[in-house]
Amino acid sequence: MIYRESGQFKKTYEADQAILPLRTDQIFMVGVLLVAFLVIPMVASNYVMNALLLPFLIYALAAIGLNLLVGYCGQISLGTGGFMAVGAFAAWNLATRTELPMPVIFLLAGLITAGTGVLFGLPALRIKGFYLAVTTLAAQFFLIWLLQRPWFNNYSPTGVISAPTVDMFGWTVDSVTDRYYLALIILVIMALIAKNIVRSSTGRKWMAIRDMDVAAEIIGIRPMATKLKAFAVSSFFIGIAGVLWGFLYLGQLEAEAFNIYVSFDVLFMIIIGGLGSILGSIIGAAFVVLVPIFLNVVPSAIGLPLGTAMISYVEIFIFGVLIIFFLIVEPHGIARLWSIVKQKLRLWPFPY
Amino acid sequence: MMFFFEVLIGGLMSGIMYALVALGFVLIFKASGVFNFAQAAMVLFAAMFMAGMYGDWGVPYWLAIPITILLMIGLAWVIERFVLRHLVNQEPIIMFMATIGIFFAIIGFAEIIWGSRSRTLDVGLPDDMLFIGDMLFQQYDIVTALMVAVLVVLLMIFAQKTRMGRVLRAVADDHQAAQSVGIKLSTVWVVVWSVAGVVAVVAGIVWGGSLGVQPVMVDVAFKALPVLLLGGLTSIHGAIIAGLIIGAGEALAEVYLGPIIGGGIDNWFAYIIAMAFMVWRPEGLFGEKIIERI
Numbered sequence: 179m180i181y182r183e184s185g186q187f188k189k190t191y192e193a194d195q196a197i198l199p200l201r202t203d204q205i206f207m208v209g210v211l212l213v214a215f216l217v218i219p220m221v222a223s224n225y226v227m228n229a230l231l232l233p234f235l236i237y238a239l240a241a242i243g244l245n246l247l248v249g250y251c252g253q254i255s256l257g258t259g260g261f262m263a264v265g266a267f268a269a270w271n272l273a274t275r276t277e278l279p280m281p282v283i284f285l286l287a288g289l290i291t292a293g294t295g296v297l298f299g300l301p302a303l304r305i306k307g308f309y310l311a312v313t314t315l316a317a318q319f320f321l322i323w324l325l326q327r328p329w330f331n332n333y334s335p336t337g338v339i340s341a342p343t344v345d346m347f348g349w350t351v352d353s354v355t356d357r358y359y360l361a362l363i364i365l366v367i368m369a370l371i372a373k374n375i376v377r378s379s380t381g382r383k384w385m386a387i388r389d390m391d392v393a394a395e396i397i398g399i400r401p402m403a404t405k406l407k408a409f410a411v412s413s414f415f416i417g418i419a420g421v422l423w424g425f426l427y428l429g430q431l432e433a434e435a436f437n438i439y440v441s442f443d444v445l446f447m448i449i450i451g452g453l454g455s456i457l458g459s460i461i462g463a464a465f466v467v468l469v470p471i472f473l474n475v476v477p478s479a480i481g482l483p484l485g486t487a488m489i490s491y492v493e494i495f496i497f498g499v500l501i502i503f504f505l506i507v508e509p510h511g512i513a514r515l516w517s518i519v520k521q522k523l524r525l526w527p528f529p530y
Numbered sequence: 531m532m533f534f535f536e537v538l539i540g541g542l543m544s545g546i547m548y549a550l551v552a553l554g555f556v557l558i559f560k561a562s563g564v565f566n567f568a569q570a571a572m573v574l575f576a577a578m579f580m581a582g583m584y585g586d587w588g589v590p591y592w593l594a595i596p597i598t599i600l601l602m603i604g605l606a607w608v609i610e611r612f613v614l615r616h617l618v619n620q621e622p623i624i625m626f627m628a629t630i631g632i633f634f635a636i637i638g639f640a641e642i643i644w645g646s647r648s649r650t651l652d653v654g655l656p657d658d659m660l661f662i663g664d665m666l667f668q669q670y671d672i673v674t675a676l677m678v679a680v681l682v683v684l685l686m687i688f689a690q691k692t693r694m695g696r697v698l699r700a701v702a703d704d705h706q707a708a709q710s711v712g713i714k715l716s717t718v719w720v721v722v723w724s725v726a727g728v729v730a731v732v733a734g735i736v737w738g739g740s741l742g743v744q745p746v747m748v749d750v751a752f753k754a755l756p757v758l759l760l761g762g763l764t765s766i767h768g769a770i771i772a773g774l775i776i777g778a779g780e781a782l783a784e785v786y787l788g789p790i791i792g793g794g795i796d797n798w799f800a801y802i803i804a805m806a807f808m809v810w811r812p813e814g815l816f817g818e819k820i821i822e823r824i
Contacts, residue, residue: 254623301805305812307623308565308763312755316801319752323798438752442630449627487646495638501631505624506616 197373214362224354228427232354234467235361236422241447241459242372243415248445249454250376251408252388253302257314258416259440260321263433265291265417266424267325270431273342274332280345284421291417292410294321299409303402318438325433338432341425357426364422368415373456375411384408385454446497450504452511461512469493469500537785538778543671545777546678547740548800550733551754552761552769554726557685560702560764561722564614564625568632570751572727574743576602577734578640581649581743595731602727603720605636610719618715637748646745651738674736678770681732685766688725698722702764752797756804762814772815776800 188194198204222231240258247253269287272278278286298317302310324330331339344351344360351360375381383404386394395401424431443466451462470493477484484492508514554569579598583589589597609632617628689695700708701718709715737747757776761768783799808814 252623254626305808308626309759309808309812311626312759312801313805315752315755316798316805319798319801323795442634445627445630488642491638491641491646493638494634495642498631498633498635498638502613502628502635505620505628505631506613509620509624 195377197377211366215359219355219358227354227358230467230471231358232361232427234463235358235365236419236427237444237447237467238460238463239361239365239368239422240416240419240444241451241463242369242456243412243419244444245448245451245453245456245459246372246376246384246415247408247412249448249452249458250381250388251384251405251412253299253405253408254307254311255314255412256311256438256441256445257298257317257321258444259436259438260318261291261295261413261416262420262423262440263325263436264294264321265420266431266436267330267433268417269421269425270339270341271330271332281347284418287421288414288417291420292414295409295413295416296406299406299413302405302409315438318441322433322436330433331431338430340430341428344425351426361422361426364418368418369456369460372415376456380404380407380411388454446501448511449501450511452513453509455510455513457516458511458513461516465512466497469496534782537781539671541778541781542774543668543674543777544781545757545773545775546671546675546770547733547736547773548750548753548757548777549761549770549773550678550681550729550736551750552757552773553682553685553766554729554733555754555758556761556764556766556769557726557729558722561698562614562701562719563622563705564629565622565763566632566726567626567629567751568636569726569730570748570754571633571636572602572605572730573733573737573750574745574747575605575636575640575734576727576731577651577738577743577747578644578649580731580734581651581738582644584651585649586644595735598731598734599728602731603724606720606723606727609723610716614719615716633748633751637745641745648742648744649738651735651743670740674740677732677736681729682766682770685725685729689766694721753800756800758814760804760807760814762816765814765816768814768816772804776803779803 188199193199198207218231219227240262244255244258247255265287268290269283272283272286273280276283294317298314301313305313328334344357346360349356351357376384383394383399384407386397386399387401387404387408391401394404420436423436428435447462447466448459449462450465451460452458470489473484473489473493473496477489504511551570551573554572555566558564558566558569576598579601580591580594583594583597584591613628613632614625617625687695689699697708697713697718698721700711701713701715705715708718734743737750741747753776757769757772759772760776761770761772780796780799780803784796787799788795
């Protein structure tokens with residue numbers, strides 16, 4: 179009833195290739211964007227924006243990047259934190275050592291991360307599965323160690339360096355609202371790019387490699403180029419997320435802030451949100467950011483206050499259980515549940 | 531030269547401890563093809579229960595250790611019943627991610643009960659200096675090495691001589707064939723996770739005794755993974771030998787290479803050893819050739 183479509187009425191290729199073919203979905207998406215761009219900055223307090231929305235937007239970007247690699251190309255990676263750190267530190271060094279404008283720095287930092295990703299993706303040409311997971315783990319530890327060398331933080335005595343103010347085309351991104359807008363704009367653009375990549379021949383090649391690499395090679399897909407492209411694109415996204423994380427959210431950089439548990443967090447997001455879904459990455463990021471808040475609020479609301487330490491333990495436990503739950507019940511995550519709901523709405527109220 | 535040998539032996543001893551964690555991985559991988567990321571969490575779980583029961587409840591160690599072993603068997607049952615059973619026939623990578631979930635669930639559970647403060651775990655292993663010739667040894671290290679040797683021999687006997695061991699090897703060879711001759715997979719999985727749990731108890735005693743029991747202990751997982759790859763995923767003696775190689779290599783690198791390129795390299799040096807070796811022999815020292823070439 180809500181979705182009133184009753185057949186294929188597309189007359190042009192444009193209509194056939196639309197990301198959101200249905201009017202209802204289009205209206206919904208415009209509504210979401212309007213809320214994100216207009217309503218939230220008006221109603222959200224600075225605290226909510228800084229502690230909730232910024233990490234959510236940036237994590238969502240990193241999750242999209244990782245999902246391109248894990249969900250679409252089937253190459254598992256535990257090195258997300260390390261690659262985020264590469265992006266952040268590359269941007270910081272470019273910003274302090276050169277006079278380049280900020281947008282160029284963002285792009286270059288992304289490209290440097292992409293190069294690093296390709297370098298550590300090379301083992302994927304010979305190994306896969308757990309072996310690859312361990313190799314990317316090596317990347318994580320090595321990169322964090324490397325970025326703790328004094329040269330990378332310009333011989334700062336404490337090892338902690340403060341990020342420069344971001345200046346985009348004459349727009350000085352300073353207040354919380356500005357930072358929210360910048361992160362949101364970048365996320366929307368990158369999500370759109372990601373969505374289009376996975377619908378293109380590149381994305382279809384990735385999925386072919388994921389589903390069965392030998393068969394993919396036989397139908398003429400070059401595994402090497404395809405996998406390395408996945409590593410490059412994924413790392414580019416993750417690198418940009420790293421820049422935003424350092425420059426907009428933390429405000430100061432230290433390599434330890436990008437440790438292995440950041441990698442796990444982003445992996446959780448894509449498992450919970452949905453492997454192989456751009457929307458899922460965003461939902462997963464929201465979920466992972468919200469669970470700690472939820473645990474803070476709910477127990478005290480029902481008269482069972484937990485200590486701060488206890489909350490963090492319960493949080494770890496719940497994440498573990500949720501991962502198992504989603505892997506068992508719905509390996510395609512919340513995004514899949516969402517599409518099931520849509521399918522049901524299509525027939526409601528007269529299912530056959 | 532004396533200094534070199536002391537560093538070497540210190541490295542070999544920590545290598546034994548890595549091997550002890552890697553051993554648990556190998557057992558589970560051999561019997562079920564599951565790459566059990568949660569092994570280090572099981573070590574922490576066991577160590578926290580032993581230290582917690584002794585420290586908070588005053589349970590003596592001779593009682594706390596058997597209780598912990600029973601707990602590990604219970605844990606194995608829970609994991610089989612609520613996780614593995616539902617994931618039969620899933621892709622290995624899904625299983626791997628599920629064990630990451632188990633990893634966090636176990637750690638969270640142990641912390642909910644015992645908190646995250648650091649505890650000591652001293653079950654009474656001798657801990658004195660010992661001079662052999664001019665060289666300094668820790669008695670603790672020697673006792674540890676002996677314990678590991680005994681454990682490995684017991685595991686070998688279990689795998690080669692007992693009925694259950696034969697069953698395990700049959701399942702490892704071919705799940706379906708084993709099922710068709712009447713082996714119950716679920717029982718086998720509980721048994722093998724229990725055995726890995728017992729290994730985790732031993733590792734917990736050894737690690738907790740030397741480093742204290744605290745949640746940071748799970749970082750040993752990240753040391754055990756390269757050991758596992760170097761030794762080959764399916765070989766018990768491979769895990770031990772690789773543990774020794776990596777422990778020694780890491781200690782020597784930290785002492786001799788560390789000052790040149792900056793300290794703290796032991797975090798990733800093990801991975802470099804393992805990866806350099808895998809370029810030459812992707813299946814590890816004693817592994818079966820299971821990697822598909824792509």
